[in-house]
Amino acid sequence: MTTETTPRLRADARRNRDRIITAAQAVFTERGTEVPMEEVARTAGVGVGTLYRRFPDRDSLIRAVAHDAFDTVLQDTRATIEQEPDAWRALSQIMHRGMALRTVVRLTVLSTRARSIINSDPNTEAVNNEFLLLVDGLVRRAQADGALRDDISTGDIAVLSSLALQGVQSLPEELRNLAPARYIAVLLDGLRAQNSRPLPGRPITAQEVVVRTPERED
Amino acid sequence: MTTETTPRLRADARRNRDRIITAAQAVFTERGTEVPMEEVARTAGVGVGTLYRRFPDRDSLIRAVAHDAFDTVLQDTRATIEQEPDAWRALSQIMHRGMALRTVVRLTVLSTRARSIINSDPNTEAVNNEFLLLVDGLVRRAQADGALRDDISTGDIAVLSSLALQGVQSLPEELRNLAPARYIAVLLDGLRAQNSRPLPGRPITAQEVVVRTPERED
Amino acid sequence: MTTETTPRLRADARRNRDRIITAAQAVFTERGTEVPMEEVARTAGVGVGTLYRRFPDRDSLIRAVAHDAFDTVLQDTRATIEQEPDAWRALSQIMHRGMALRTVVRLTVLSTRARSIINSDPNTEAVNNEFLLLVDGLVRRAQADGALRDDISTGDIAVLSSLALQGVQSLPEELRNLAPARYIAVLLDGLRAQNSRPLPGRPITAQEVVVRTPERED
Amino acid sequence: MTTETTPRLRADARRNRDRIITAAQAVFTERGTEVPMEEVARTAGVGVGTLYRRFPDRDSLIRAVAHDAFDTVLQDTRATIEQEPDAWRALSQIMHRGMALRTVVRLTVLSTRARSIINSDPNTEAVNNEFLLLVDGLVRRAQADGALRDDISTGDIAVLSSLALQGVQSLPEELRNLAPARYIAVLLDGLRAQNSRPLPGRPITAQEVVVRTPERED
DNA sequence: TATGAATGAGGTTTCATTCAT
DNA sequence: GATGAATGAAACCTCATTCAT
Structure with a gap:
């Protein structure tokens, strides 16, 4: 906390x-x-x-939970960057550190409501933006290093990681914790510069993953 | 329908x-x-x-929707396999054909309730099993062809595709349809035989993604 | 019918x-x-x-059922009176002829709604009144004969018979048809002139059992 | 309460x-x-x-009401037996004490639903059984005393009293409270040993009035 | 004319939120 | 300050009645 x-x-x-x-x-x-x-x-x-x-009310609880989780992720990310000078490796580690992110993911990926609450909380948004900024730095460095493919951007990575980390309730207990690690690994293999079959569409940037759509319930 | x-x-x-x-x-x-x-x-x-x-009741509606969706996916898969002799390419196409799967994914990945309903519906389970069997065939062929990495199995692919296809509501309209295609592509790159940094854990088989956990509400 | x-x-x-x-x-x-x-x-x-x-609508169905039942009872009563010159015996028989009355009883004793429907149907009321008139004649004759206790009137008898005939769902099948006959018999014993411990209250007349209270649902 | x-x-x-x-x-x-x-x-x-x-839910409310009512009746019965050494007189008093029984009667005689709820509630059943046991004692004593007719048993008396006490909504206000007393009195006259025209059928015992039929709604 | 599908009002039940203890 | 009771709005579901086939 x-x-x-x-x-x-x-x-x-x-x-x-x-x-x-x-x-x-x-x-x-x-x-x-x-x-x-x-x-x-x-x-x-x-x-x-x-x-x-x-x-x-419920919203304020969701807000607090989200803020707390984002904050934890931010601390984590800072520490990782400090200790790991190689951008690709830092990125990998961050993507793997899963658990801290789980809550954020459930909140942002799954619940429209949570999303709009979070997006209208300047407090949390600040934390989130700082986190994306850090990742963005890593992404650019890793691309400059020729480790990360070029046709991808921070937004893509954020979304992909959250999806992979999201976990799947329907797997048997034993696999539930195993799966995210595997999928992050597959993703990382897919993200390496040398594998590049060109991707369709265009890179999704950090800015694009933060929305403020005040949509309905989930 | x-x-x-x-x-x-x-x-x-x-x-x-x-x-x-x-x-x-x-x-x-x-x-x-x-x-x-x-x-x-x-x-x-x-x-x-x-x-x-x-x-x-709601359950019976969910059941019907699920059955219908699974069935559509199954038809689709059959048609694709018939027309595309190359296993890897067939697999890619199936993974890309997204939209038909969207509903199933929301139902199975996101809602504990839907999951348990579907799992207790023999009707739907049969369809689902047949689908997994077909994919399983492709996976083995693609691996025999040296196109697909060996440390992966049908269950992994099913879960990964559903995650990638799940889509992300929080993206701006324009990107919402774009994103899944990109992520499937990244995944496919990660799944190719030649990229293999060995994966942690062990392959998740087709059988393992069908559960019968009678869990609580989502 | x-x-x-x-x-x-x-x-x-x-x-x-x-x-x-x-x-x-x-x-x-x-x-x-x-x-x-x-x-x-x-x-x-x-x-x-x-x-x-x-x-x-439902009311009109209830009305029809009630009219039909009352009418059957009336025919029955007429026939009995014609064939049995002794008032007490005629009364006994009528009270015993149960089954035809069952429906009326359920309708009038149990359901406030049915009661008010029936009471506002002149058609049925006429039939009912005629029936009560016949019974009233028997009651008076039986009292004149010294067979029936004096401190009782037609209304009492109507109510008592309906209660006894009402039957009790909770009894095992075998007893369900047996019970009414027994209870009518007990009642008749209680109604005989010679048993008279004086009753509390005052006789309830034929007129008093027909009400027109437009009450609420049952 | x-x-x-x-x-x-x-x-x-x-x-x-x-x-x-x-x-x-x-x-x-x-x-x-x-x-x-x-x-x-x-x-x-x-x-x-x-x-x-x-x-x-409704059932649990019905259950509580029933239990409470049965319990009140039981207390009452105990008190009466303690104070009145003559079995016949005790029985008469119990049968007359109406009001406490009214609810039970409506619940058990009239509503199939209530009946099945009550019958599946061990709590209430225990109370009910104890009550029947007490009445059974009185019945036997009264018969031994030559006060109560022999061709009758506790079940008959339970059913008869509930019917008589049930009351009749359709009577004018003034008579509504009067009627039960009259009918109990008629019944008692019919139950006396000396009036015995033999009854049809056979005595209904205490055990027989407790059923567990899981029937449909009323 | 007979049928059974469609409708929506009304009763049931849950749960966010407020408030007495 | 903490607790759990009370409230009522909103969702669920059933069924009387109407109406297309």
Whole structure:
């Protein structure tokens, strides 16, 4: 759980807040963002009342969960870049670090609602943009190095990774954690410069993956 | 719309049935399997009553939509195999023919509920199994031809294609149809025999992607 | 089925009408007057359309069933009186002739709705009144004969018989037909002049059991 | 309202629960077990939500009402037996104490649904069985005393009393409360040993009036 | 005329959110 | 501050009735 822009909270209140976000993250990832609020509360081990005191409505909870997840990913990405000077390898690692992203993916790829909530939250958007900026740097460097194919851009990579990481509930338990790693690996093979059968369409940039469409529920 | 096991319906009833399935397919794909039934009915241009007369509950509607979609995919696959003797190319085409699969993907990848409904419908399962069998044949042939990497199996390909085809709502309209084609292409590049950085884990077979987990709601 | 005030009907229409009344009688007796109209139609072996062509709404069906039943009872009563000169014995027989009354009882004792429908049907009311008049004659004669206790009147007897005849669904099949006969017999024993522990309250007359309260649903 | 097997409820919740049962009892007795839940809620002065929180569906409400009513009857019966050493007189009193039984009667005699619900509730069945056991004791004693006719058994008496107590909605207000007392009295006269014209059929025992028929709606 | 399909009003049930304890 | 009870709006589903075939 990362430091938030929330005032100062009493220790126990703080603890409750964290338990709720953790629970919401798990429940949202598992069963979607439409689960009954009672269920989130139960999972967090608090009463609904407490949940609502902390997050006045579902949207604000989704927002908090998203912000927290994006933030974690951002930290992670920063650390990786710092430690790995090779752009391609840094990119690979980031794409593989899956789990931290799972929640974001469920939130952004699967739920129209979550998407529009997130997109209208300047707080989260800032974090997200900074993350995309970092990846964008890696992408350009990797392409300059001749490691990454040229007909691709940051947006493509963001979408592809999220898809691969999304995971597939329908696989047997044993494979559920295995699969994402395999698919990221296949993708990486497909992304290498030397494999290039030219791609159809045109590169999707970082800017293009952030939308603000205020669409309906998912 | 494919011929169903339904008794015989009066012409108008038949027409309505088809309109409902078409509408449900669109709406489910667009907004998930939990949309209000009223909305499905409205989209189909019929009253709720009619919807319920034809499909006594949501599950039975999902089942019908799934069966129909699987069936379409199966026809498609058969036709492709017949016309394209080269296994790799046939596989590529099948993976690209996207749209027909979109609904199935939304249903199976995204909705726990749909999954468990489909898995308990022998009718649909049969169709699905036949489809996987055909793909399995192609996969083996393509591997024997040295076109497809060896450390992959039919299950992987099924999952990967569905992920890539799933499409991403958050992209701007213009890109929404473009993206899947690009990602399938990247994947195919990643799947070629010559690119093989060995993959982690082990191949996921056709059998493994069919589950019967009777899980909770999505 | 008795002759009705309905115009002249084609033979097959007539037949349908009768089948519907018979079916409705059975179904109403078995499951109450609120059964789905479809079920009445199905039992009668006709489509709902036909049912509605004959009886434009549920009320009119209830009315027809009630009239038919009352009428049957009336015929029966007349015949009994003609053949049995002894008032007490005639009364006993009438009270025992149960089955014909079953439907009326379900309709009048159990369903507020049926009651108010029947009570606002002059046609049926006439038949009912005539029946009560006949019974009233027997009651007075039996009392004059010293066979029937004095502190009782026709209304009491009507109510008591209907209660006893009502039958009890919850009894095992074998007893279901047995029970009414027993209870009528107990009642008759209780009604004999010689047993008289004086009754509380006052006699309930024939007039009092016909109400026109337009009450709510049952 | 009697003490229930419910965990422990907050004072206000407890109060609401009781109000709901009381209201349901009244409304069920008055208009049958199929009244809109909204109406039960309105009568109890709570929102539907509250009703559903306490009783997740109609069945569970019916069950609670039935249990409560049976329990009241049981208490009553125990008290009567304790205070009245003469079996016949105790039996008479029990049969007369009507009102407490009214609800049970409506529930068991009139509604197929209620019957099957009650019969599948071990909780209620236990209470009911204990009640029948007590009555059975009285019946045997009264017969040994030569006060009660011999060709009758507990089941008959249970059924007869419920019928007589059932009351008749169609009577004018003034008579509605009067009638049951009269009919119980007639019955008692019919049940006395000295009046015995032998009854048709055979005695219906206590065991026979408890059924488990899982029948359809009423 | 008979049929069974279509409609929509109304009852049922769930759950987000508010509020008393 | 935390809890869980109460509320009511909104979704679900059934069925009386109408109407095309």
